[in-house]
Amino acid sequence: MPEEEGGGSLIHVSIKAEPLFSIGPFEFTNSMVGALLASIVLLVAAWYFTRRGSLVPSRVQSLIEMPIEWMAGILAGSTSRWRGYAALIMSFFLMILVANWIGLLPGVGTIGLLHEEHGETVLVPLIRPASADLNYTLGLAMVAFVVFVWWGVRINGVGGYLKELVGEPRYMAPLMFPIHLISELSRLISLSMRLFGNVFAGEVLLATMLALTFVVVPAVFLGLELVFGFVQALVFSLLAMTYITLAIAEHHGGGHGHEGEEKESPKVQQHQTDAAPTNA
Amino acid sequence: MEGNVAAGLAIGLGAIGPGIGLGIAVSKAMEALGRNPDASGQIFVPYILGIALTEAIGIYALVIGLLLIFIG
Numbered sequence: 001m002p003e004e005e006g007g008g009s010l011i012h013v014s015i016k017a018e019p020l021f022s023i024g025p026f027e028f029t030n031s032m033v034g035a036l037l038a039s040i041v042l043l044v045a046a047w048y049f050t051r052r053g054s055l056v057p058s059r060v061q062s063l064i065e066m067p068i069e070w071m072a073g074i075l076a077g078s079t080s081r082w083r084g085y086a087a088l089i090m091s092f093f094l095m096i097l098v099a100n101w102i103g104l105l106p107g108v109g110t111i112g113l114l115h116e117e118h119g120e121t122v123l124v125p126l127i128r129p130a131s132a133d134l135n136y137t138l139g140l141a142m143v144a145f146v147v148f149v150w151w152g153v154r155i156n157g158v159g160g161y162l163k164e165l166v167g168e169p170r171y172m173a174p175l176m177f178p179i180h181l182i183s184e185l186s187r188l189i190s191l192s193m194r195l196f197g198n199v200f201a202g203e204v205l206l207a208t209m210l211a212l213t214f215v216v217v218p219a220v221f222l223g224l225e226l227v228f229g230f231v232q233a234l235v236f237s238l239l240a241m242t243y244i245t246l247a248i249a250e251h252h253g254g255g256h257g258h259e260g261e262e263k264e265s266p267k268v269q270q271h272q273t274d275a276a277p278t279n280a
Numbered sequence: 281m282e283g284n285v286a287a288g289l290a291i292g293l294g295a296i297g298p299g300i301g302l303g304i305a306v307s308k309a310m311e312a313l314g315r316n317p318d319a320s321g322q323i324f325v326p327y328i329l330g331i332a333l334t335e336a337i338g339i340y341a342l343v344i345g346l347l348l349i350f351i352g
Contacts, residue, residue, distance in 0.1 A: 015346055190336050193336070193339055193340065194332065238328060
Protein backbone atom coordinates (compact mmCIF):
# COMPACT_ATOMS: atom_id res chain seq x y z
CA MET A 1 0.00 0.00 0.00
CA PRO A 2 1.54 3.36 -0.89
CA GLU A 3 1.53 5.47 2.22
CA GLU A 4 2.42 8.90 0.92
CA GLU A 5 -0.11 10.84 -1.10
CA GLY A 6 1.37 11.43 -4.55
CA GLY A 7 4.97 12.52 -4.97
CA GLY A 8 6.91 15.08 -3.03
CA SER A 9 6.70 13.39 0.35
CA LEU A 10 10.13 12.72 1.77
CA ILE A 11 8.87 10.29 4.36
CA HIS A 12 8.76 6.74 3.19
CA VAL A 13 7.46 4.39 5.83
CA SER A 14 7.04 0.69 5.32
CA ILE A 15 5.87 -1.44 8.22
CA LYS A 16 7.42 -4.61 6.85
CA ALA A 17 10.92 -5.22 5.61
CA GLU A 18 11.16 -4.87 1.86
CA PRO A 19 12.58 -7.79 -0.13
CA LEU A 20 15.78 -7.03 -2.01
CA PHE A 21 15.96 -10.23 -4.07
CA SER A 22 14.60 -13.73 -3.78
CA ILE A 23 16.21 -17.14 -3.98
CA GLY A 24 13.33 -19.44 -4.94
CA PRO A 25 10.49 -18.97 -2.44
CA PHE A 26 12.88 -17.41 0.07
CA GLU A 27 12.90 -13.61 0.04
CA PHE A 28 16.01 -11.83 1.21
CA THR A 29 14.84 -8.65 2.93
CA ASN A 30 16.78 -5.55 3.89
CA SER A 31 16.29 -6.22 7.60
CA MET A 32 18.23 -9.46 7.11
CA VAL A 33 21.12 -7.33 5.84
CA GLY A 34 20.88 -5.36 9.09
CA ALA A 35 20.83 -8.55 11.17
CA LEU A 36 23.76 -10.01 9.24
CA LEU A 37 25.71 -6.79 9.64
CA ALA A 38 25.08 -6.80 13.41
CA SER A 39 26.19 -10.44 13.63
CA ILE A 40 29.35 -9.71 11.66
CA VAL A 41 30.18 -6.71 13.87
CA LEU A 42 29.71 -8.85 16.99
CA LEU A 43 31.71 -11.78 15.60
CA VAL A 44 34.62 -9.58 14.54
CA ALA A 45 34.56 -7.76 17.88
CA ALA A 46 34.48 -11.07 19.78
CA TRP A 47 37.35 -12.47 17.71
CA TYR A 48 39.42 -9.30 18.01
CA PHE A 49 38.98 -8.73 21.72
CA THR A 50 39.32 -12.32 22.88
CA ARG A 51 42.52 -12.70 20.88
CA ARG A 52 44.11 -9.62 22.38
CA GLY A 53 42.69 -10.00 25.87
CA SER A 54 45.08 -9.94 28.77
CA LEU A 55 44.60 -10.45 32.50
CA VAL A 56 45.62 -6.89 33.19
CA PRO A 57 43.26 -5.05 30.87
CA SER A 58 44.37 -2.21 28.66
CA ARG A 59 42.30 0.94 28.48
CA VAL A 60 40.24 -0.24 25.47
CA GLN A 61 39.75 -3.70 26.92
CA SER A 62 38.44 -2.39 30.21
CA LEU A 63 36.10 -0.09 28.29
CA ILE A 64 34.69 -3.15 26.47
CA GLU A 65 34.59 -5.24 29.64
CA MET A 66 32.85 -2.60 31.75
CA PRO A 67 29.29 -3.07 30.39
CA ILE A 68 29.72 -6.84 30.33
CA GLU A 69 30.84 -6.91 33.96
CA TRP A 70 27.97 -4.63 34.86
CA MET A 71 25.50 -6.95 33.12
CA ALA A 72 27.09 -9.97 34.76
CA GLY A 73 26.62 -8.25 38.13
CA ILE A 74 22.89 -7.92 37.46
CA LEU A 75 22.71 -11.51 36.22
CA ALA A 76 24.52 -12.88 39.25
CA GLY A 77 21.93 -11.19 41.44
CA SER A 78 19.01 -13.03 39.85
CA THR A 79 19.33 -16.68 40.89
CA SER A 80 22.02 -19.11 41.93
CA ARG A 81 21.75 -20.84 38.54
CA TRP A 82 22.62 -17.69 36.62
CA ARG A 83 25.55 -19.31 34.82
CA GLY A 84 23.07 -21.50 32.94
CA TYR A 85 21.49 -18.61 31.12
CA ALA A 86 24.03 -15.78 31.41
CA ALA A 87 25.39 -16.33 27.90
CA LEU A 88 21.91 -16.17 26.36
CA ILE A 89 20.91 -12.97 28.16
CA MET A 90 24.23 -11.36 27.32
CA SER A 91 23.83 -12.36 23.68
CA PHE A 92 20.35 -10.86 23.60
CA PHE A 93 21.70 -7.64 25.04
CA LEU A 94 24.69 -7.31 22.72
CA MET A 95 22.83 -8.43 19.61
CA ILE A 96 19.88 -6.05 20.09
CA LEU A 97 22.20 -3.21 21.10
CA VAL A 98 24.33 -3.54 17.98
CA ALA A 99 21.28 -4.08 15.75
CA ASN A 100 19.62 -0.95 17.16
CA TRP A 101 22.70 1.21 16.86
CA ILE A 102 23.40 0.07 13.30
CA GLY A 103 20.05 1.63 12.44
CA LEU A 104 21.39 5.02 13.50
CA LEU A 105 24.42 5.01 11.21
CA PRO A 106 24.23 7.45 8.33
CA GLY A 107 23.23 5.74 5.10
CA VAL A 108 21.06 3.11 6.76
CA GLY A 109 17.55 3.67 5.45
CA THR A 110 18.66 6.36 2.99
CA ILE A 111 20.93 4.46 0.59
CA GLY A 112 18.90 2.04 -1.48
CA LEU A 113 17.55 0.85 -4.76
CA LEU A 114 14.72 2.51 -6.65
CA HIS A 115 11.77 0.22 -7.22
CA GLU A 116 8.62 0.62 -9.29
CA GLU A 117 5.65 -0.05 -7.04
CA HIS A 118 2.02 0.63 -7.96
CA GLY A 119 3.17 2.99 -10.67
CA GLU A 120 5.45 5.14 -8.53
CA THR A 121 9.11 4.94 -7.72
CA VAL A 122 9.88 3.98 -4.14
CA LEU A 123 13.28 3.89 -2.52
CA VAL A 124 13.95 0.49 -1.00
CA PRO A 125 16.74 0.91 1.57
CA LEU A 126 19.59 -1.56 1.36
CA ILE A 127 19.90 -1.84 5.12
CA ARG A 128 17.06 -1.74 7.62
CA PRO A 129 17.78 -2.01 11.35
CA ALA A 130 16.95 -5.60 12.19
CA SER A 131 14.77 -4.76 15.21
CA ALA A 132 12.50 -2.63 13.02
CA ASP A 133 11.22 -5.89 11.53
CA LEU A 134 8.66 -7.84 13.54
CA ASN A 135 10.00 -11.16 12.23
CA TYR A 136 13.34 -10.53 13.91
CA THR A 137 11.95 -9.43 17.28
CA LEU A 138 9.40 -12.24 17.25
CA GLY A 139 12.21 -14.67 16.56
CA LEU A 140 14.20 -13.38 19.53
CA ALA A 141 11.11 -13.46 21.74
CA MET A 142 10.42 -17.06 20.69
CA VAL A 143 13.94 -18.04 21.69
CA ALA A 144 13.38 -16.38 25.07
CA PHE A 145 9.96 -18.05 25.39
CA VAL A 146 11.33 -21.52 24.64
CA VAL A 147 14.15 -20.97 27.13
CA PHE A 148 11.99 -19.82 30.03
CA VAL A 149 9.42 -22.56 29.46
CA TRP A 150 12.30 -25.03 29.27
CA TRP A 151 13.70 -23.77 32.57
CA GLY A 152 10.27 -24.08 34.15
CA VAL A 153 9.93 -27.65 32.90
CA ARG A 154 13.51 -28.49 33.86
CA ILE A 155 13.17 -27.24 37.42
CA ASN A 156 9.59 -28.32 38.16
CA GLY A 157 9.12 -31.20 35.71
CA VAL A 158 6.32 -31.28 33.16
CA GLY A 159 3.72 -32.03 35.84
CA GLY A 160 4.99 -29.23 38.06
CA TYR A 161 4.94 -26.78 35.19
CA LEU A 162 1.35 -27.71 34.32
CA LYS A 163 0.46 -27.45 38.02
CA GLU A 164 1.78 -23.87 37.99
CA LEU A 165 -0.45 -23.15 35.02
CA VAL A 166 -3.50 -24.68 36.71
CA GLY A 167 -3.04 -22.52 39.79
CA GLU A 168 -3.52 -22.99 43.51
CA PRO A 169 -7.19 -23.77 44.29
CA ARG A 170 -7.64 -26.79 42.04
CA TYR A 171 -11.39 -26.25 41.53
CA MET A 172 -10.67 -22.89 39.84
CA ALA A 173 -8.68 -24.66 37.12
CA PRO A 174 -11.22 -24.25 34.27
CA LEU A 175 -11.09 -20.48 34.80
CA MET A 176 -7.44 -20.02 35.71
CA PHE A 177 -5.79 -22.37 33.21
CA PRO A 178 -6.77 -20.34 30.11
CA ILE A 179 -5.81 -17.11 31.89
CA HIS A 180 -2.38 -18.44 32.85
CA LEU A 181 -1.90 -19.84 29.36
CA ILE A 182 -2.75 -16.49 27.79
CA SER A 183 -0.50 -14.63 30.21
CA GLU A 184 2.38 -16.94 29.23
CA LEU A 185 1.71 -16.32 25.55
CA SER A 186 1.25 -12.58 26.04
CA ARG A 187 4.84 -12.40 27.25
CA LEU A 188 5.85 -13.54 23.79
CA ILE A 189 3.74 -10.85 22.15
CA SER A 190 4.70 -8.04 24.51
CA LEU A 191 8.43 -8.86 24.30
CA SER A 192 8.45 -8.78 20.52
CA MET A 193 6.00 -5.89 20.10
CA ARG A 194 7.84 -3.67 22.58
CA LEU A 195 11.15 -3.94 20.81
CA PHE A 196 9.63 -3.69 17.33
CA GLY A 197 7.34 -0.79 18.27
CA ASN A 198 10.11 1.22 19.89
CA VAL A 199 12.68 0.80 17.15
CA PHE A 200 10.17 1.22 14.33
CA ALA A 201 8.65 4.30 15.96
CA GLY A 202 12.17 5.63 16.41
CA GLU A 203 12.87 5.17 12.71
CA VAL A 204 9.64 6.94 11.77
CA LEU A 205 10.41 9.74 14.22
CA LEU A 206 13.89 10.24 12.75
CA ALA A 207 12.55 10.19 9.19
CA THR A 208 9.85 12.71 10.08
CA MET A 209 12.28 15.01 11.84
CA LEU A 210 14.75 14.84 8.95
CA ALA A 211 11.99 15.69 6.50
CA LEU A 212 10.47 18.52 8.51
CA THR A 213 13.35 20.34 10.12
CA PHE A 214 16.96 21.35 9.59
CA VAL A 215 20.28 19.97 10.72
CA VAL A 216 20.32 20.52 14.48
CA VAL A 217 16.88 19.20 15.45
CA PRO A 218 17.28 15.68 13.98
CA ALA A 219 20.63 15.41 15.76
CA VAL A 220 18.88 15.83 19.11
CA PHE A 221 16.52 13.00 18.26
CA LEU A 222 19.43 10.92 17.01
CA GLY A 223 20.95 11.25 20.49
CA LEU A 224 17.62 10.31 22.01
CA GLU A 225 17.44 7.21 19.81
CA LEU A 226 20.95 6.27 20.92
CA VAL A 227 19.68 6.15 24.50
CA PHE A 228 16.46 4.35 23.50
CA GLY A 229 18.40 1.73 21.56
CA PHE A 230 20.42 0.95 24.67
CA VAL A 231 17.41 0.98 26.99
CA GLN A 232 15.39 -1.33 24.74
CA ALA A 233 18.26 -3.81 24.48
CA LEU A 234 18.54 -3.70 28.27
CA VAL A 235 14.78 -4.05 28.74
CA PHE A 236 14.52 -7.05 26.44
CA SER A 237 17.38 -8.91 28.10
CA LEU A 238 16.29 -7.97 31.64
CA LEU A 239 12.71 -9.11 30.96
CA ALA A 240 13.96 -12.38 29.50
CA MET A 241 16.11 -12.76 32.62
CA THR A 242 13.15 -11.99 34.89
CA TYR A 243 10.95 -14.55 33.16
CA ILE A 244 13.65 -17.20 33.54
CA THR A 245 14.12 -16.16 37.19
CA LEU A 246 10.38 -16.52 37.79
CA ALA A 247 10.38 -19.95 36.14
CA ILE A 248 13.23 -21.04 38.41
CA ALA A 249 12.01 -19.37 41.60
CA GLU A 250 8.61 -21.10 41.35
CA HIS A 251 10.38 -24.25 42.36
CA HIS A 252 11.36 -22.91 45.78
CA GLY A 253 7.81 -21.74 46.44
CA GLY A 254 6.26 -24.92 45.03
CA GLY A 255 4.44 -27.14 47.51
CA HIS A 256 4.98 -24.86 50.51
CA GLY A 257 2.83 -21.95 49.45
CA HIS A 258 4.62 -18.63 49.60
CA GLU A 259 6.95 -19.30 52.52
CA GLY A 260 9.75 -20.52 50.27
CA GLU A 261 9.56 -17.49 48.04
CA GLU A 262 9.77 -15.11 50.95
CA LYS A 263 12.73 -17.00 52.27
CA GLU A 264 14.32 -16.66 48.85
CA SER A 265 13.97 -12.91 48.46
CA PRO A 266 16.44 -11.67 51.13
CA LYS A 267 19.12 -13.84 49.58
CA VAL A 268 18.46 -12.32 46.17
CA GLN A 269 18.68 -8.85 47.63
CA GLN A 270 21.89 -9.80 49.37
CA HIS A 271 23.34 -10.78 46.01
CA GLN A 272 22.36 -7.47 44.56
CA THR A 273 23.91 -5.46 47.31
CA ASP A 274 27.07 -7.49 46.85
CA ALA A 275 27.06 -6.67 43.17
CA ALA A 276 26.28 -3.00 43.63
CA PRO A 277 29.71 -1.67 44.70
CA THR A 278 31.37 -3.19 41.62
CA ASN A 279 28.85 -1.42 39.38
CA ALA A 280 29.38 2.00 40.82
CA MET B 281 -8.91 8.48 5.70
CA GLU B 282 -11.04 7.19 8.60
CA GLY B 283 -8.21 4.79 9.28
CA ASN B 284 -5.78 7.67 9.72
CA VAL B 285 -8.14 9.54 12.07
CA ALA B 286 -8.72 6.36 14.05
CA ALA B 287 -4.97 5.73 14.22
CA GLY B 288 -4.35 9.25 15.48
CA LEU B 289 -7.04 8.84 18.11
CA ALA B 290 -5.71 5.41 19.10
CA ILE B 291 -2.17 6.57 19.75
CA GLY B 292 -3.24 9.90 21.24
CA LEU B 293 -5.70 8.43 23.71
CA GLY B 294 -3.54 5.37 24.26
CA ALA B 295 -0.58 7.54 25.29
CA ILE B 296 -2.49 9.17 28.17
CA GLY B 297 -2.42 6.16 30.50
CA PRO B 298 1.23 5.17 30.01
CA GLY B 299 2.18 8.85 30.28
CA ILE B 300 0.59 9.15 33.70
CA GLY B 301 1.98 5.76 34.71
CA LEU B 302 5.52 6.63 33.64
CA GLY B 303 5.28 9.94 35.48
CA ILE B 304 4.31 8.17 38.68
CA ALA B 305 7.00 5.52 38.26
CA VAL B 306 9.78 8.00 37.58
CA SER B 307 8.71 10.35 40.38
CA LYS B 308 8.66 7.49 42.89
CA ALA B 309 12.04 6.26 41.72
CA MET B 310 13.51 9.75 42.05
CA GLU B 311 11.96 10.05 45.48
CA ALA B 312 13.54 6.77 46.51
CA LEU B 313 16.88 7.91 45.11
CA GLY B 314 16.62 11.17 47.00
CA ARG B 315 15.96 9.35 50.25
CA ASN B 316 18.71 6.81 49.76
CA PRO B 317 21.24 7.57 47.01
CA ASP B 318 23.23 4.42 47.82
CA ALA B 319 20.32 2.24 46.70
CA SER B 320 20.65 3.26 43.05
CA GLY B 321 22.05 -0.14 42.09
CA GLN B 322 19.10 -1.91 43.66
CA ILE B 323 16.48 0.47 42.29
CA PHE B 324 17.75 0.48 38.71
CA VAL B 325 16.70 -2.96 37.48
CA PRO B 326 13.15 -2.98 38.91
CA TYR B 327 12.80 0.61 37.69
CA ILE B 328 13.73 -0.29 34.12
CA LEU B 329 11.43 -3.31 34.21
CA GLY B 330 8.52 -1.32 35.58
CA ILE B 331 9.01 1.38 32.98
CA ALA B 332 9.17 -1.22 30.22
CA LEU B 333 5.94 -2.86 31.37
CA THR B 334 4.18 0.51 31.66
CA GLU B 335 5.42 1.61 28.29
CA ALA B 336 4.17 -1.62 26.70
CA ILE B 337 0.61 -0.28 26.93
CA GLY B 338 1.61 2.70 24.82
CA ILE B 339 3.31 0.36 22.37
CA TYR B 340 0.08 -1.64 22.06
CA ALA B 341 -1.68 1.59 21.09
CA LEU B 342 1.08 2.27 18.56
CA VAL B 343 0.66 -1.21 17.09
CA ILE B 344 -3.11 -0.73 16.81
CA GLY B 345 -2.47 2.62 15.11
CA LEU B 346 -0.06 1.01 12.65
CA LEU B 347 -2.55 -1.76 11.95
CA LEU B 348 -5.26 0.82 11.24
CA ILE B 349 -3.05 2.74 8.83
CA PHE B 350 -1.40 -0.10 6.97
CA ILE B 351 -3.93 -2.91 7.10
CA GLY B 352 -7.36 -1.61 8.14
